[in-house]
Amino acid sequence: MTTVSILIDDIHAGVETLRSAIGIPQPRPRSYRSGPGIDAVFCRVHPRYPVAPTFLELVAPGDAHVPSVASGAPESRSHETSTTTAVFPAREVAQLQGARAVKWHATELAMTDEQIDDLAGHLDRLGVAVGFHPPDRRDRFYLGGHPASATYDPAADTGLFIEATKSGHLGLPDEAFHAPADIPPEASPEAMVRIVAREYLVADLDATLGALERNLRWTPSSMVEEDGCRRAVMPFRAPRSARLELVQPTGPGRVADRYHQLGPGAWTIRVSVVDLEAKAKDLTQRGTPYTLGNGVLRPDPATTLQVPFEFIAA
Template sequence: MKVSPTRIEVIGPRPRTEPGDHLEERMSAQLPRPVRTHATVFAGDVESVITNLERRGVRHRVSPAGNDFPSPRVWIGVTDDDPLGYDPTVDGGLLAEVISPDLAGLPTEYADPADFDSYAPGTIVRVAARRFLVADLDEAVRALDANLLLTPSGLVTDTVARRARYTFGIGASAGIELAQPTSADSDLADFAGKWGPGPHAVVLAVRGLEQFALDLEVRGTPFTRSENHEGQWVLHVDTSFTSGTPFEFQEIEPSPK
């Protein structure tokens, strides 16, 4: 967590034990797709977020502190009366959850992930980004600005998509990328056409991309190479080896300060 205060968790439904335990509803709201998310979890000032949502009349619900979590959690796009009625227009389809930094287990000091001496070549170091596909990038950006006070750090258009990138206060945190495919002739458009808007890829940063590629070859894991919209070479692992979830790997870069 000192290097990458962003987790990837693989989770599944459990028997419902609490009235506010709505994991099954969160999964069903995304329809069948290879990758579904319990939530895009933001660590922040929960009380201030609640105040803003209530003042703006934004659709949300609050899970009170309980046995599982010692402080409230805020879920965007649903209400207590309508837990199945997630509205993706409220938060750009992120299925956002806001928790306090204490719940996130964040350390007080962070290491620079670009300090290569600590990592062997071919090592996966951190989560660089999570990508979500959207049908209308402008509407998604407006919703996040109005309802969660999030503004993109950059907007770019490349040969296959329009993209909005969000970065956060802790430099090593993963970014969020919203992507609206613009070319019908791309893997991104194929995925969007088959599964629709929603969670897409996990982008991981490694030290020594070529060494990592050799390791994939040794493991017999098929992959392809391409150049991303920032001009970096990235590896795409065959999704039939990752339960349909796209994983991308890129060379690590210094974290923003």
């Protein structure tokens, strides 16, 4: 998973909020990018990219007439184009999500050149629309078509806004795709290590999994019945990547409460830390309210852009 995105109004204010509340590192100047329809900053939870390859991406609607396009890993992704179309349609995606408090720009999945070409051919044979962007390149596409177009079909991925991109653009060394999800030896006790999961709330888990299997040939690595919910874990080959977790409420409880509040879509961001008690002390020093129980540290979402974060031991 290339990025875990949060769609907000002001990326600069968002960075300062998360730096203060949970201690994300200050993004480098090159991590800020603008393109047609988007302003974005690619934040890290750990300073070393190969250690934590899934970015925390803050996104805001941008000027549709900005000539340069950039998305994904800032180290290498930059396309020049003269288009005036909102190639990365943050505003349109935000509008499609309505008044939802937790919004996201895309569920971005990276794959090899061969895999993305094969997937595009597979979708074409199925008659499933794809939206390449920029339109004159075949580097990346939205499943279901371009969300800014009238022909966008959310049934293609059950509204997850899946964006297929090429892993070769990420700028990662080859070994980073195979390295174990270990703890860096130099990390301090309170340090964040990497984003390990992004949860999405879904109305019908079977229907969502059926669409992902049919269109992406992607199946869960595990299915779990939990108290008040069902959970499917969608895996990635890179051990250090965040994973996608799809959660359906099945009875009263925390998941049902949040589903009633938010509806389907992106929900929690889970981050591993070296030592959970040390991170709790760090949050206390920052003045960030939290709860701690059953091995999960949860900062108050009111302090984290309304997006629930979870910390677990690495």
